[in-house]
């Protein structure tokens with residue numbers, strides 16, 4: 198039963214079946230009955246482990262091949278007819294060549310397996326901002342994750358209708374999870390994604406990074422909207438008004454945490470509340486009133502498990518208490534539950550570490566090992582979130598007042614500053630750099646440029662992407678959101694973070710909102726508007742954030758910034774312009790202006 202009469206879909210699925218030659222084809226209608234049968238099957242085959250159903254109802258556990266635990270950026274391609282259209286931040290290959298090469302790998306790859314055909318909507322069904330995708334896969338793990346992360350099932354086809362050809366075609370096969378033949382390939386001009394030889398999240402849940410960022414950023418450029426690696430949150434103020442903010446931080450740099458922030462006691466007492474609209478991706482488009490509106494295209498959270506605890510992010514922890522899939526965390530065998538680093542101070546004695554070895558968790562961690570993989574994840578339904586915004590399903594999205602950029606910077610970058618205007622804000626976004634994390638394969642802790650936190654996700658030429666940002670600013674005019682930069686990760690000489698972070702980040706949001714409202718003054722510096730020291734509310738954390746610490750947090754060190762600017766010029770010239778990226782003149786001018794202000 199094929200769930201749709203749309204001939205474009207039927208023809209494409211037929212083609213994929215002819216290529217992959219599965220024994221069976223199952224169309225995923227999204228019914229609980231069908232999903233339960235799939236859950237039962239994965240438990241029986243051992244692909245997934247059922248957790249203690251009293252403590253964690255509906256929860257499953259999965260472990261991926263140790264060679265397959267993060268996004269593989271070096272094996273990710275943007276295949277456009279012209280190489281220049283992929284630009285200097287992407288791996289490129291000619292589409293025909295890539296189709297030919299991968300077709301050999303896909304040929305007969307599903308013999309002896311079932312192909313699942315997954316219709317899904319990115320964005321609330323019926324939203325003018327939503328888009329339809331179809332993913333075919335040989336992995337039940339993918340089906341069950343897509344069920345949490347997207348609006349999956351027959352309903353998605355209703356949105357597409359019988360004649361439209363506007364859907365993203367995703368082909369995934371885990372094949373034999375061979376890292377040598379692993380490819381994550383986007384063909385933006387064909388609305389097509391081919392992924393093979395992986396079974397890890399961002400490589401295989403094709404609605405997420407592949408569609409909602411790489412393909413969608415390309416679509417947004419052509420259709421006048423933006424697809425960004427941003428959380429969306431709402432802050433309810435004591436007067437009852439809710440201000441919506443988006444924030445772009447690189448992978449594993451705090452989006453989920455900020456999106457689910459619980460304000461400090463003093464703020465709670467005053468009536469502040471934070472609501473989550475999204476924790477990873479925002480699609481944004483100007484609305485009829487000329488303001489920028491955002492939807493979260495996803496329907497769940499694929500969150501970093503380590504570090505999540507009752508203190509750092511109780512809301513996220515709560516999200517994982519039912520109907521959640523855990524990947525590459527550790528098992529607490531006595532309880533039939535899960536554990537990860539910093540969940541609490543008591544690693545289970547009778548543990549199974551993420552690769553599957555039974556260990557004494559106490560001794561194992563004392564010896565310096567980690568029980569969970571640093572990029573282990575939970576896949577949790579958005580509806581589990583205690584602070585989910587009432588606007589989560591609003592087809593029109595929410596109006597955005599502020600956009601925040603940030604990253605992990607041990608030095609140089611202050612706790613918070615505001616851009617002078619949208620163009621300067623676009624410069625600040627282009628200058629985001631961050632110490633790398635375990636979310637992608639490769640070395641951890643190395644400073645790298647990650648413009649708009651989108652380096653691995655811009656589906657076209659980064660120079661054109663920056664130009665698109667500038668165009669959007671022109672279109673929005675004085676209704677454009679204000680742009681800020683934050684850094685929760687400044688360190689002292691001993692490598693300790695000097696800002697408490699997490700819930701206390703509310704204190705920075707407070708300043709940002711007041712700047713949007715024009716109710717607080719600022720210090721004009723070479724790099725932007727900085728808070729006056731007394732305007733960051735430290736009531737309740739005065740012992741931790743002393744005036745001396747605040748000075749350090751808000752410092753703009755001329756020497757470090759001169760270096761920073763020189764590095765940006767080198768980056769624009771050598772890494773972008775010399776490699777086929779057209780850096781907009783307006784961004785070079787911002788660089789000149791900052792330099793001039795620093796030297797004044």
Ligand code: GTP
Nearest residue numbers: 448449450451452453454501503504636685698699
């Ligand atoms: P992706 O899902 O990979 O896009 O990551 P993310 O940006 O959602 O990051 P997440 O919120 O999951 O945080 C990643 C890591 O950063 C976790 O280990 C957190 O504990 C840590 N972290 C988040 N917020 C803060 C903060 O304010 N201060 C400090 N020091 N660490 C933080």
Ligand code: SPV
Nearest residue numbers: 268398399405406448636
């Ligand atoms: C990220 O790496 O930014 C993630 C996780 O959100 S993944 O889905 O793997 O991309």
Ligand code: MN
Nearest residue numbers: 426448449477
């Ligand atoms: Mn992410």
